[in-house]
Amino acid sequence: MNQFSIAIHGGAGTILPSLMTTEKEALYKKGLKEALQKGAKILAQGGSSMDAVEAAVMSLEDFPLFNAGKGAVFTNKGTHEMDAAIMDGNTLEAGAVSGISNIKNPVSLARTIMLKSGHVFLAGKDAEAFGKLNGLNLEDDKYFYTEERYKQWQELVNTENYQLDHKAGSIHTEKKFGTVGAVALDMKGNLAAATSTGGMTNKRFGRIGDTPVIGSGTYANNQTCAISCTGHGEFFLRAVVAYDISCLIEYKGLSLEEACRIVVMEKLVKLGGEGGLIAIDKTGNISLPFNSEGMYRASMKSGGEEYIAIYK
Amino acid sequence: MNQFSIAIHGGAGTILPSLMTTEKEALYKKGLKEALQKGAKILAQGGSSMDAVEAAVMSLEDFPLFNAGKGAVFTNKGTHEMDAAIMDGNTLEAGAVSGISNIKNPVSLARTIMLKSGHVFLAGKDAEAFGKLNGLNLEDDKYFYTEERYKQWQELVNTENYQLDHKAGSIHTEKKFGTVGAVALDMKGNLAAATSTGGMTNKRFGRIGDTPVIGSGTYANNQTCAISCTGHGEFFLRAVVAYDISCLIEYKGLSLEEACRIVVMEKLVKLGGEGGLIAIDKTGNISLPFNSEGMYRASMKSGGEEYIAIYK
Numbered sequence: 001m002n003q004f005s006i007a008i009h010g011g012a013g014t015i016l017p018s019l020m021t022t023e024k025e026a027l028y029k030k031g032l033k034e035a036l037q038k039g040a041k042i043l044a045q046g047g048s049s050m051d052a053v054e055a056a057v058m059s060l061e062d063f064p065l066f067n068a069g070k071g072a073v074f075t076n077k078g079t080h081e082m083d084a085a086i087m088d089g090n091t092l093e094a095g096a097v098s099g100i101s102n103i104k105n106p107v108s109l110a111r112t113i114m115l116k117s118g119h120v121f122l123a124g125k126d127a128e129a130f131g132k133l134n135g136l137n138l139e140d141d142k143y144f145y146t147e148e149r150y151k152q153w154q155e156l157v158n159t160e161n162y163q164l165d166h167k168a169g170s171i172h173t174e175k176k177f178g179t180v181g182a183v184a185l186d187m188k189g190n191l192a193a194a195t196s197t198g199g200m201t202n203k204r205f206g207r208i209g210d211t212p213v214i215g216s217g218t219y220a221n222n223q224t225c226a227i228s229c230t231g232h233g234e235f236f237l238r239a240v241v242a243y244d245i246s247c248l249i250e251y252k253g254l255s256l257e258e259a260c261r262i263v264v265m266e267k268l269v270k271l272g273g274e275g276g277l278i279a280i281d282k283t284g285n286i287s288l289p290f291n292s293e294g295m296y297r298a299s300m301k302s303g304g305e306e307y308i309a310i311y312k
Numbered sequence: 313m314n315q316f317s318i319a320i321h322g323g324a325g326t327i328l329p330s331l332m333t334t335e336k337e338a339l340y341k342k343g344l345k346e347a348l349q350k351g352a353k354i355l356a357q358g359g360s361s362m363d364a365v366e367a368a369v370m371s372l373e374d375f376p377l378f379n380a381g382k383g384a385v386f387t388n389k390g391t392h393e394m395d396a397a398i399m400d401g402n403t404l405e406a407g408a409v410s411g412i413s414n415i416k417n418p419v420s421l422a423r424t425i426m427l428k429s430g431h432v433f434l435a436g437k438d439a440e441a442f443g444k445l446n447g448l449n450l451e452d453d454k455y456f457y458t459e460e461r462y463k464q465w466q467e468l469v470n471t472e473n474y475q476l477d478h479k480a481g482s483i484h485t486e487k488k489f490g491t492v493g494a495v496a497l498d499m500k501g502n503l504a505a506a507t508s509t510g511g512m513t514n515k516r517f518g519r520i521g522d523t524p525v526i527g528s529g530t531y532a533n534n535q536t537c538a539i540s541c542t543g544h545g546e547f548f549l550r551a552v553v554a555y556d557i558s559c560l561i562e563y564k565g566l567s568l569e570e571a572c573r574i575v576v577m578e579k580l581v582k583l584g585g586e587g588g589l590i591a592i593d594k595t596g597n598i599s600l601p602f603n604s605e606g607m608y609r610a611s612m613k614s615g616g617e618e619y620i621a622i623y624k
Contacts, residue, residue: 092550092583098520099435119519120546123411124436126518206438207431208410215527215552234432238404240527240555247559271404 003302004043005284006184008035008056010066010296012230012276013176015310025310028065032298032308035059039182040300049184049192049226050088050111057084057107057194060180064146066296067178069105070139071146072198074153080144082198083212084110089191089220096212097131098123101144104137107196110212112136121212149201156202177292179211181228183220183280187302191226191282193218193242209233215243222282224249225256230295231268231275239267245279256281264289315614316355317596318496320347320368322378322608324542324588325488327622337622340377344610344620347371351494352612361496361504361538362400362423369396369419369506372492376458378608379490381417382451383458384510386465392456394510395524396422401503401532408524409443410435413456416449419508422524424448432526436518461513468514489604491523493540495532495592499614503538503594505530505554521545527555534594536561537568542607543580543587551579557591568593576601 010032039056043049061069072080084106085096095114098121103109109131113122122130132138179197186192195218197211210217210233217233219242220226227242241263248259260279268275269291276290278297286299298308322344351368355361373381384392396418397408407426410433415421421443425434434442444450493507507530509523522529522545529545531554532538539554553575560571572591580587581603588602590609598611610620 094550117517117519118546119517120549121520121525123518123520126516130517204438205429205431205442206435207429208433208435213433213525213527214549215525215555219552234430237432237526238406240531240552243527243552243555244559247556247563251559251563 002187003284004185004187005280005286005301006036006039006043006052006056006182007278007280007286007288007299008032008039008060008182008297009228009230009278010060010180011176011178012290012292012295014292015176015294017311028296028310029308031060031063031065032296033306036298036300036306039184043184043186044302046187049186049190052184052186053182053192053194054086054107054111056182057180057196058105061105061107061196066180067198068180068196070144071149072144073149073178073201076157076202076204078153080198082106082196083208084196085212085214085218086110086114086194087192087214087218087220089222089226092221094120094214096121096214097127098208098212099206100124100128100131102138102140103128103131104139107194109136120214152201161202177231177275179230181230181278183226183228183278185280185282185284189222189282191220191222191280193220193226193228195228210236210241213237215240217242219243219246221246225279225281227277227279229275229277232273235268235271235273236275239263239271239273241268241277249281256285257287260287260289264291314499315596316497316499317592317598317613318348318351318355318364318368318494319590319592319598319600319611320344320351320372320494320609321540321542321590322372322492323488323490324602324604324607326604327488327606329623340608340622341620343372343375343377344608345618348610348612348618351496355496355498356614358499361498361502362398364496364498365494365504365506366398366419366423368494369492369508370417373417373419373508378492379510380492380508382456383461384456385461385490385513388469388514388516390465392510394418394508395520396508397524397526397530398422398426398506399504399526399530399532401534401538404533406432406526408433408526409439410520410524411518412436412440412443414450414452415440415443416451419506421448433524464513473514489543489587491542493542493590495538495540495590497538497592497594497596501534501594503532503534503592505532505538505540507540522548522553525549527552529554531555531558533558537591537593539589539591541587541589544585547580547583547585548587551583551585553580553589561593568597569599572599572601576603
């Protein structure tokens with residue numbers, strides 16, 4: 001088909017313009033632009049959608065303002081526990097990982113799990129051990145430290161509260177569902193999706209959100225679409241969001257845009273689930289719906305302009 | 313509606329009649345019968361489907377021949393790491409847990425997570441801590457020891473192999489996907505599903521199968537059906553099996569039986585995924601499909617006979 005599409009996100013939520021400085025907005029857009037360009041370059045050169053979504057998510061993981069990889073929030077123990085997933089729409093193969101520390105790029109560990117473990121979903125210290133055995137890049141705790149995340153954690157550390165990255169109401173923070181993700185269609189017609197997150201600030205009890213759950217936070221299928229979600233994960237799990245969109249396309253014949261609208265603007269809203277997602281269908285259509293104030297997002301089609309946006 | 317339905321399973325796989333003794337077959341059937349009756353009694357007295365599926369799964373967890381709770385297989389570290397999930401079709405609330413030890417009834421921890429944690433999915437030692445804080449029944453490692461599982465593990469412990477409970481080919485064992493589950497429709501029309509497993513013998517790297525994943529191994533929705541799966545979990549994850557059946561009913565208007573047939577006998581077979589599932593729809597129809605040699609299963613409708621079977 002010789003055409004490609006790519007979309008990325010850096011999380012959704014109550015991103016208040018009043019709290020955003022010009023400098024910070026420029027930084028966020030820089031992070032999105034870099035990730036978009038890394039993925040788009042691979043696609044433009046005839047590379048695979050799997051390579052493109054991995055590269056784009058790695059770029060977002062390496063960028064400290066997004067809650068994934070470097071920039072991941074602190075758990076209630078002061079650690080960083082990250083989750084990630086990737087899915088290949090051509091083979092329906094998938095890899096996912098939850099509750100890992102000290103792996104520089106969780107999305108790459110998810111892909112290695114898909115390729116080399118014989119499993120789909122690994123978790124915790126044992127999953128880290130698998131990453132080490134397979135030569136994943138490691139980083140010490142210091143690498144994952146960022147001052148902003150530390151301050152956010154300090155506000156909560158002696159409470160039983162957890163927060164979805166930032167929380168509205170606090171004078172200098174916002175409620176944001178910090179997750180990053182990418183979806184792509186390559187020139188061979190193969191779809192792929194990847195998602196990565198640091199989870200909730202001060203989270204406890206080994207909580208797993210929708211990010212690493214195939215069908216909820218991440219899904220790709222060449223017959224329908226590729227999806228990466230960001231939002232209040234519990235609701236996305238209960239609504240099986242990503243696969244729901246795929247089924248509405250496959251079984252009801254809906255367009256990508258209509259399927260996304262029903263799931264994000266109707267079903268999730270009814271359930272009380274705030275957030276959004278990025279989606280590309282098998283013909284390259286892009287949909288970037290969210291029911292929150294904003295979503296860090298960017299997209300591009302072959303021969304088209306870069307689209308980069310934060311607010312509605 | 314004043315009618316109820318319940319179905320349970322104790323795992324699917326290559327259950328070879330040639331390796332089954334009359335005594336052992338009677339024991340398996342006794343375990344199934346007890347669990348079925350515990351659930352059915354609750355439903356007959358007007359109790360909720362959530363109470364019925366929890367009670368039935370607890371009974372299966374407590375029965376040492378099934379791979380869940382007491383009777384769970386050994387990991388490569390000689391530990392027992394169990395997974396479970398439960399979902400309420402009325403509210404679409406769900407609870408799930410992965411990689412826990414020393415909790416007598418993982419299904420009850422899943423339900424407590426649903427009711428009290430503010431989350432859907434917790435994992436590992438931190439999830440156990442949540443269980444302890446909330447008064448779940450604890451058991452030491454000795455409780456989870458069974459001689460048969462220990463022997464199965466010893467065959468594999470110094471290899472890199474893992475096994476789905478038992479494996480065909482070994483002279484005295486079989487390939488079996490050891491998981492237990494229950495689905496029920498109560499007299500108020502509410503559906504519920506629950507699943508619990510000890511995972512794979514000699515499993516490594518914190519592997520998570522489909523059991524605790526809402527939408528894959530476990531799903532319930534009053535608008536459609538309740539599903540609990542058993543099989544080679546990686547394929548069930550990639551195929552989002554439980555929610556797929558729900559979507560085929562909701563979006564394509566298929567009957568429960570036809571939806572189950574397509575997913576288990578066509579889509580899973582094409583992907584290479586061996587196993588089965590138990591399903592009840594909103595009008596009380598029961599379907600118990602499997603593409604393996606057998607599935608430990610039982611079911612009953614109000615006013616009807618008990619059905620208990622192992623082979624095709």
